[in-house]
Amino acid sequence: MVDIYVGKSHEFEDRSRKLIVHGDNEIGVFFVNGAFVAFENHCVHQGGPICQGQIRKRVIEPLAADKTSLGLAYDEKTLHLVCPWHGYEFAMDTGRHPGKSSARLKNYQVNVRGEDVFVVV
Amino acid sequence: MDTGIPQTHENPIKEIDVRTDTRDVLANAQKYLKRRKLDDVFICDIDAHHMEIEAWKDIVKYISSPVVRDHAERFAQFTGAPPFGINGDLGLLYQDVGGRIPHQTSQREEVPAGPDHRHLTLMQRAREAMGIHYQVLFPTPMLLLGMHPQPEMEVMLSEAYNQWLIDTVLSKDERLKTMLFIPFNTPKECERFVEKFSGQPGVIGFMVTSIRNKPVHHDNYMRLYRMLEERGQVLGFHAGYYWNDDSMRQINRFGAMHALSFTWCNVVHMTNWVWNGLGERFPKLHPMWIESGVAWVPWLMQRLDHQYMMRSSEAPLLKRPPGDYMREMYYTCQPLETDYPKAMEITFEMIKAETQLLYASDWPHWDFDTPSVIWDLPFLTEQGKRNILGLNAARAFNLEVPEKYRTRK
Numbered sequence: 001m002v003d004i005y006v007g008k009s010h011e012f013e014d015r016s017r018k019l020i021v022h023g024d025n026e027i028g029v030f031f032v033n034g035a036f037v038a039f040e041n042h043c044v045h046q047g048g049p050i051c052q053g054q055i056r057k058r059v060i061e062p063l064a065a066d067k068t069s070l071g072l073a074y075d076e077k078t079l080h081l082v083c084p085w086h087g088y089e090f091a092m093d094t095g096r097h098p099g100k101s102s103a104r105l106k107n108y109q110v111n112v113r114g115e116d117v118f119v120v121v
Numbered sequence: 122m123d124t125g126i127p128q129t130h131e132n133p134i135k136e137i138d139v140r141t142d143t144r145d146v147l148a149n150a151q152k153y154l155k156r157r158k159l160d161d162v163f164i165c166d167i168d169a170h171h172m173e174i175e176a177w178k179d180i181v182k183y184i185s186s187p188v189v190r191d192h193a194e195r196f197a198q199f200t201g202a203p204p205f206g207i208n209g210d211l212g213l214l215y216q217d218v219g220g221r222i223p224h225q226t227s228q229r230e231e232v233p234a235g236p237d238h239r240h241l242t243l244m245q246r247a248r249e250a251m252g253i254h255y256q257v258l259f260p261t262p263m264l265l266l267g268m269h270p271q272p273e274m275e276v277m278l279s280e281a282y283n284q285w286l287i288d289t290v291l292s293k294d295e296r297l298k299t300m301l302f303i304p305f306n307t308p309k310e311c312e313r314f315v316e317k318f319s320g321q322p323g324v325i326g327f328m329v330t331s332i333r334n335k336p337v338h339h340d341n342y343m344r345l346y347r348m349l350e351e352r353g354q355v356l357g358f359h360a361g362y363y364w365n366d367d368s369m370r371q372i373n374r375f376g377a378m379h380a381l382s383f384t385w386c387n388v389v390h391m392t393n394w395v396w397n398g399l400g401e402r403f404p405k406l407h408p409m410w411i412e413s414g415v416a417w418v419p420w421l422m423q424r425l426d427h428q429y430m431m432r433s434s435e436a437p438l439l440k441r442p443p444g445d446y447m448r449e450m451y452y453t454c455q456p457l458e459t460d461y462p463k464a465m466e467i468t469f470e471m472i473k474a475e476t477q478l479l480y481a482s483d484w485p486h487w488d489f490d491t492p493s494v495i496w497d498l499p500f501l502t503e504q505g506k507r508n509i510l511g512l513n514a515a516r517a518f519n520l521e522v523p524e525k526y527r528t529r530k
Contacts (some may be wrong), residue, residue: 001475004129007127016135017135017136018135019131019132019134019135019482020129020130020132021129021130021131021132022128022129022132022466023128024152024156027133041132041149041170042149046490046493046494047150047153047491047493048149048309049146049148049149050138052135052136052137053136053137053221054136054220054221056221066414082218082222082467084137084146084220084221084222084224085149085222085224085489086488086489087218087221087222087487089221101272109282
């Protein structure tokens with residue numbers, strides 16, 4: 001296991017990212033909702049550049065008590081990372097697909113020591 | 122000095138958008154090819170697209186009728202005018218899932234100014250990234266022309282597009298090909314198109330857009346099929362979606378409608394083709410079913426064979442069950458339904474994929490497939506993969522395989 005230097009923590013605004021290329025590996029390091037997460041830039045579907053996709057709010061469809069649909073809405077608390085190749089979506093905190101949890105991005109541990117951010121590979 | 126320690130740097134492209142260069146969007150496809158050392162694999166992409174309406178001002182100049190051409194050119198002078206004469210649901214374009222898939226939204230990347238059309242550069246970049254040698258190009262909104270209320274507009278617009286495509290794109294790049302649009306709602310005009318365009322640069326076959334309500338077994342088409350058979354030309358049926366079809370109007374979300382409509386049109390045409398004995402009438406004319414994926418084929422084989430065995434008197438031209446004829450046809454693979462591997466393996470066996478299936482990317486559309494979808498299948502032999510990725514296409518279209526692909530490393 002090796003710590004790869006990513007940058008200074010103050011360089012990360014909310015919902016920002018850095019793409020770190022380390023040999024053949026490419027890792028996206030994100031700062032979202034006050035926490036760092038890191039994923040391999042490789043979608044589990046067809047290998048698309050998932051970490052270069054958009055961060056979007058999860059879409060939900062609330063139901064009324066009688067089970068009728070209240071239409072589409074955004075879940076303001078849950079963010080998804082969307083693969084720009086085909087639109088596969090994964091929860092930013094877990095890396096899991098919302099409808100098939102076994103479809104999961106490879107994640108990496110992120111260490112913050114003082115101001116310095118490292119990803120562990 | 123190589124220290125053996127991997128170098129680290131930052132990729133400057135943090136987020137892909139509509140202005141990102143195609144080669145950067147597809148960089149992972151290029152890495153895949155290098156990692157798997159696939160540079161000696163001959164890859165043909167039998168279904169790629171461009172947004173022909175971006176060039177509509179130039180295309181309408183080719184319209185044969187002076188009146189319609191004049192109207193089209195006047196119409197185009199208004200800023201923001203939609204493409205003259207194009208029918209379809211241009212406001213129902215939800216393919217990019219609300220902008221989540223930028224290459225579907227638009228390709229606005231920088232292309233250096235030069236004599237060639239920018240679409241040539243876009244296609245060349247996609248080919249380079251995916252290791253594709255030949256690429257078969259089709260239009261996009263024109264796939265709905267079969268539902269145009271004026272059949273003569275299907276004739277005029279497709280003829281104009283065809284000639285523009287040959288002059289501006291195909292004649293400039295020998296690795297770009299097409300199966301040329303024929304206006305299937307007017308059979309006599311299809312025959313004229315085959316006479317006129319056969320042998321022109323890049324024309325390797327002819328294509329029917331499948332979204333239309335015309336029975337393919339009608340007697341009016343027999344001369345056309347004979348012409349194509351005699352010339353050894355492939356006849357492609359390119360699927361599409363049509364949300365305004367009465368059955369599709371019951372469906373409320375794009376993805377669900379798209380899943381059905383893109384197969385249903387070819388289900389209907391295939392059924393008519395097989396049940397009416399066109400395989401017996403034109404045994405050397407092998408249709409190619411494009412952009413419906415492959416999962417529909419075993420389902421339809423089973424349905425038709427089951428019914429045929431009880432009602433063979435309704436299909437007296439058949440000398441074998443329908444599935445036998447279907448196994449002799451060609452299919453393009455995209456969008457390959459890979460979520461059920463066992464079903465996929467059986468599907469490949471049922472359609473004789475190692476000789477009848479052809480790789481297609483559908484780039485730049487939202488459900489495109491890279492060559493990895495074939496190379497990663499665990500149940501195929503390496504020769505089977507090579508056949509599907511390119512050699513089946515070379516056989517079907519009589520394409521030259523360059524020397525560098527003929528010698529295995």
